[in-house]
Amino acid sequence: MEQLSADAAQGGAPIIVASNRGPISFEVDSSGDLRVRQGAGGLVSGLVSLRTPDVLWVCAALSESDRLATRAAPGGRLDKAGHETQGTRLRMLDIPLTTYSRAYNTVANSTLWFVHHLMFDTPTTPTFGSAFRRDWAAYKEYNDAFADAIAQDAAPGARVLVQDYHLTLAARKLRERRPDLRIAHFSHTPWAPPEGFRLLPDDIAREVLLGILGADHAGFLTRRWAHSFLDCCADVLAADVDVERLTVTHEGRTTELGVHPLGIDSERLHERADQPDVEARAAVLREALHGMRMILRVDRTELSKNIVRGLEAYRELLLTHPEWIKRVVHVVFAYPSRHDLPEYRAYTGVIQRVAREIEHEFGLPDWTPLLLHIEDDFARTLAAYRLADVLVVNPIRDGMNLVAKEGPVLSTRGVALVLSREAGAVAELGADAIVVNPFDVQATAEAIHEALLMPDEERLRRSQRMARAATASPPTAWLAQQLDALG
Ligand code: F6P
Numbered sequence: 001m002e003q004l005s006a007d008a009a010q011g012g013a014p015i016i017v018a019s020n021r022g023p024i025s026f027e028v029d030s031s032g033d034l035r036v037r038q039g040a041g042g043l044v045s046g047l048v049s050l051r052t053p054d055v056l057w058v059c060a061a062l063s064e065s066d067r068l069a070t071r072a073a074p075g076g077r078l079d080k081a082g083h084e085t086q087g088t089r090l091r092m093l094d095i096p097l098t099t100y101s102r103a104y105n106t107v108a109n110s111t112l113w114f115v116h117h118l119m120f121d122t123p124t125t126p127t128f129g130s131a132f133r134r135d136w137a138a139y140k141e142y143n144d145a146f147a148d149a150i151a152q153d154a155a156p157g158a159r160v161l162v163q164d165y166h167l168t169l170a171a172r173k174l175r176e177r178r179p180d181l182r183i184a185h186f187s188h189t190p191w192a193p194p195e196g197f198r199l200l201p202d203d204i205a206r207e208v209l210l211g212i213l214g215a216d217h218a219g220f221l222t223r224r225w226a227h228s229f230l231d232c233c234a235d236v237l238a239a240d241v242d243v244e245r246l247t248v249t250h251e252g253r254t255t256e257l258g259v260h261p262l263g264i265d266s267e268r269l270h271e272r273a274d275q276p277d278v279e280a281r282a283a284v285l286r287e288a289l290h291g292m293r294m295i296l297r298v299d300r301t302e303l304s305k306n307i308v309r310g311l312e313a314y315r316e317l318l319l320t321h322p323e324w325i326k327r328v329v330h331v332v333f334a335y336p337s338r339h340d341l342p343e344y345r346a347y348t349g350v351i352q353r354v355a356r357e358i359e360h361e362f363g364l365p366d367w368t369p370l371l372l373h374i375e376d377d378f379a380r381t382l383a384a385y386r387l388a389d390v391l392v393v394n395p396i397r398d399g400m401n402l403v404a405k406e407g408p409v410l411s412t413r414g415v416a417l418v419l420s421r422e423a424g425a426v427a428e429l430g431a432d433a434i435v436v437n438p439f440d441v442q443a444t445a446e447a448i449h450e451a452l453l454m455p456d457e458e459r460l461r462r463s464q465r466m467a468r469a470a471t472a473s474p475p476t477a478w479l480a481q482q483l484d485a486l487g
Helices: 042-050 064-072 097-116 130-153 170-177 202-213 223-237 266-273 276-289 307-320 342-362 378-387 403-410 441-453 456-470 475-485
Strands: 013-018 024-028 034-038 055-060 089-093 154-163 182-187 217-220 240-242 247-250 253-259 293-300 328-335 370-373 390-393 416-420 434-436
Touching (some): 013 130, 024 064, 034 064, 042 475, 064 089, 089 130, 130 154, 130 170, 154 170, 154 475, 170 202, 202 247, 217 223, 217 475, 223 240, 223 247, 223 253, 253 475, 266 403, 276 293, 276 328, 276 378, 293 307, 293 378, 293 403, 307 328, 307 441, 328 342, 328 378, 342 370, 378 403, 390 441, 403 456, 416 441, 434 441
Parallel strands (some): 013 055, 055 089, 154 182, 217 253, 293 328, 293 390, 390 416, 416 434
Antiparallel strands (some): 247 253
């Protein structure tokens, strides 16, 4: 462990954000030069709005191009190398590739993600053998790398915001190195109930909880996930939990929990949606719709998004309500995600296969029942939000789900939302959405039918109420809440 005195850290950053993925990434262009790509997402827009040099963002180099850029910058400090980093100081960590891949792919995405989204098929998975212990050691090293970098760069008494399941051990490790810091951890995923969480080996389950309890403040997107965390602390650590006050006391320290829903920055989203490239995509979509109703879904191809059952529900709708044939089109955007993992690649294949089956089964010379796009195109997504009649968001489980919020915010005529009861967004949007059990394909088909039949006025009223709820806690407010929680 790197021992640092507070003196060594003099002149450091008063606010530090730590996350696996940073606000920018690099790619090598056709002439072999490194080019910066700006990132999107709630955390990025929240920080951009802060636009203060007080913030240092520590993230990992994710690709070979990121590594090249990082190596060319002094200490991985990309702002010092003259890169445009959206107004914040940025340090990118060059973690050895094997360590990174074991930590990110195997532990974070194939284990912790599966645990919190309750996705294991327990008769066969998971199996924790010696290979997993090796990967767990890499996850610890990865968390150490963050703790070392933050300890080195934090000003005395700085506030540190650690993000997500990649960094569950970082808060505790950081406290060991720099007890003067005020630390928050934020979980962007759901949190598993004890019976799901206890799939992890006992010592690792303890380590994960103790890691987060190293923070002064542990944030969650909904009360439901915060309560699950409390239940796990009581069950696994026999910690003293206060469900009313949302606190956990263990080994003489108390961590406060907070519920901070993440919403939409309406102004920024509208500004982007008003660009000419969005209108151009809208024109193409209108042409394809020929006046038919649009049932939209927009997802990254993550297994937790439940895209295949969503397609099955559409098939069921056409079977049980053939009156919709030639009157609707299902527009499906399933954008690539985590393609280093074979399960994710295979999932994309299944989505394509089921979409083809629906086309074969129902397609007519003058009617295409389903349009599937798997290449990411943000402008096209925004155009589709504007035009959709029905938006289907049916994840198996989801920390929040911002698609459910973006849709109503951008909709011009009002959109009827079919929403999984297992998405965090249901806490804020459930009253105006049509809420479904994501495993019940027949009920989802009926919900889509109901959504299509919803009178225009009612659809608009509900959609406007959902848009208001979706913008109640924009990223700036969400970030400010977490900083305030640290005093
Ligand atoms: O959607 C939940 C989430 O944890 C986000 O907070 C985070 O940005 C993302 O998943 C991680 O995805 P990726 O593996 O593509 O970085």
